[in-house]
Amino acid sequence: MDQTPFTKLYFGKSDPNHELRSNPEDFIKSYVDVNGAIDRVVSGEVNLILGPKGTGKSALGLYIEKTSMKGRYFARMKNASHLPLAEIPQLKTGEPQGAVRTRNAWRFILLSNYLDVALSDPETKISQIRDIRRVIKGLRDFGFMAADSGHSLLKAHGAKFTFPTSQVGSLFKEEGGRELGIYTLLPYLERWAKSLTSPNRHILLLDGLDSIFLNDAAYDESLSGLAQAAYEINIELMEARATGSVVLLIRNDIFSRISLVLPDAHKMRDFAFDLDWRVLSGAAGVSSPLIQLINRKSGQERGDGPIDVLSYFPEKISPVGGRGGVRQRNPSRLQYLLNLTRHTPRDILQLMEHIRLASMHLDPTPVKPLPIETIREGVLQYSTKYFVDALHGEFAGYEGGREEAEAALQALKWMEDSRFTRGDYRRSLQKHFPGLETKADEFLRLLFFAGALGNLFDNGGERYLVFYHRRNDVDLNVQGTLVLHNALTHAWSKKFGLS
Incomplete structure (x- = not known):
């Protein structure tokens, strides 16, 4: 059982250039070459x-x-x-x-x-x-x-x-x-x-x-x-x-x-x-390269061996929808945490870092597992301070200009629900940015490739989501049901798209 307090684990910075400049030795020691x-x-x-x-x-x-x-x-x-x-x-x-x-x-x-x-x-x-x-x-x-x-x-x-x-x-x-x-x-x-x-x-x-x-x-x-x-x-x-x-x-x-x-x-x-970090569903996910990354990186800076980071979390974590307090079934800790990311190293490490910072403020004597309130505060900070900014970064240099890129995101933010259709999004654009509704399909595809939304499919009663970063060989079906990414659901205080 890992005895190192969660507050002492190391997850690095969102930009490797910043991490390298601030502490080259930590960057080198904690780098993980999984594949x-x-x-x-x-x-x-x-x-x-x-x-x-x-x-x-x-x-x-x-x-x-x-x-x-x-x-x-x-x-x-x-x-x-x-x-x-x-x-x-x-x-x-x-x-x-x-x-x-x-x-x-x-x-x-x-x-x-x-x-x-x-x-x-x-x-x-x-x-x-x-x-x-x-x-x-x-x-x-x-x-x-x-x-x-x-x-x-x-x-x-x-x-x-x-x-x-x-x-x-x-x-x-x-x-x-x-x-x-x-x-x-x-x-x-x-x-x-x-x-x-x-x-x-x-x-x-x-x-x-x-x-x-x-x-x-x-x-x-x-x-x-x-x-x-x-x-x-x-x-x-x-x-x-x-x-x-x-x-x-x-x-x-x-x-x-x-x-x-x-x-x-x-x-x-x-x-x-x-560089494929996608995590397969099921129990095998706990030994996936992405989880190996956080386990190995968290301890390397201190000179320790791999640390079981998931063991710091309750086995089941109940997500709470922002507005309306709609509860989902309790997913496993792995599923809960991964659904807040785009299955990339940067996202998962930043999620862990924001939960670590929340633990420093809320848990002067940290315990194991982490309290649900601490986890949720870290998730909220990650969603609002990191994830939304990361989406803005995906649109850097967009040929339509900064104003159009901002409009695409704002129209998504100002929608009523996190599960919606192409028509819903088009109406949001028409209401808030008249004239840009003609670019609805283009914006939706850009948001899909940025990881802001995915498709919801129903296969004979079995529902599943498709996000670009989890399956990068797919394209968006603009005619289908669309679902907002979980991190944006937290950041923008919306009801969850799935019950």
């Missing part, structure tokens, strides 16, 4: 990490980057959220506009950044390495790798980028002293990436694609070019037995959409790793 993704990325077996928002893609990349000095590899994670993705196809490479130019623009960006990683390794060897370092520094100074590279790429899109060969000795002597553009410089980057040697591996991870709402066809050409460019670079590096790989961290729904126009989509899947 062996780290070794597969480091070895080059995997170069495409897929998963919905909150499944730990960024945390995995940060862990690999921050522990790279302890292993025989050099890794760096770059954030793509500042890149003007829709403008990449317009980047002047010296070629006609089209898919090939877009792919080569991405090849140039990825190889520039990959070489920046490889040349940070003091054991890297290649002919004329000092001059090559000057080239990479010149690209970095221009902004192809820095935090403000979005502004630089916009500048390059408006005027053809050139590199003065006079700065790098005899490296480009066959070019006759002429300035090089992206198209003419690209073969050199390819050659260097394939020919440098080192006893260490070099890994470039590209993150931040979740930070932009990518439900707009305007991004598809750019993202398709990115995925194709990364795949081709990795194949070329493997065939040359080069020192490293390029790894993309991307939402699986985005990859599924752009794969329709990718000629090598089925081949890319051979090198993909799905």
